[in-house]
Amino acid sequence: MHEGEAPTPSSSFLKRRAPDIASDERHRDHTGVDYNISADNHLLVFTDKSLRHSEFELDYxxxxFLGEKVIEVSLCRLLFFEEEQMRNENMIRKRQTLLTESDIHAWASNMLGKLRYHPDAAATLTDIEVRRRxxxxYAGALYLDxxxxxxxxxxxxxxxxESGEPPFKRMRGS
Structure with a gap:
């Protein structure tokens, strides 16, 4: 790709069904789960809007948005099976402590090494909303793939x- 040229992922990326994502090698955890995303999704996720064609902003x-909802469902499911007698109010409270802005800021910082962006956009990368998106x-792409x-x-x-696997895997064997 040439300087200033925006990447163009295929428009079919949505039709297809890390912890350390800074590595280009295939990453699987001890359970065999693959945390790499497809090339099209990788291009979409890790290309900042400063380099992206405007028609791909909607896809991003x-x-x-999909990733935000998948994260919400995943965390609720994790809490649902963590303690079978946990009350709804406690689940809501605990969910808020599991995914704080500082956590997202730190985790997204690890992802920034793969992000392609125009040098003039570097200052925006510290914004929590940019990192949250x-x-x-990434969560949306992982879900799709x-x-x-x-x-x-x-x-x-x-x-x-410290747990190694989600409580619903330990409890229900699903």
Whole structure:
């Protein structure tokens, strides 16, 4: 790609069904879950709007929105199976502590190494909303490429790294 030329992912990326995503090698955790995303999704997620064609901004917004909802469902599911008698109010409170702005800021910082952006846009990369959209977009791409189970495993490793696997895997064998 030449300086200033925006990448163009294929428009079919939405029709297809990390912890350390800074590595170009295939990454699988101890459970065998693959946290890499397809080339088209990688291009979409890790290309800042400063280099992206305007017609692909809608795709980025859509995949980020999808990721936000998938993260919400995954965290709720994780909490639902963590303690079978946990009350709704406690689930809501605990969910808010699992995914704080500082956590997202830190996790998205690890993703910034792969982000392509115009040098003039470097100052915007510290904005929490930019990082949140990047984090959400990655989750959306992971969901599209590998399904809900991969997102749940990935989030579980982020929010409860000591556990090794989500509680619903331990409890129900699903």
């Amino acid at each position: 917004q859509r995949i980020s 990047l984090f959400n977009a 590998h399904g809900l189970s991969a997102v749940e495993q990935w989030l579980c490793l982020l929010v409860t790294p």
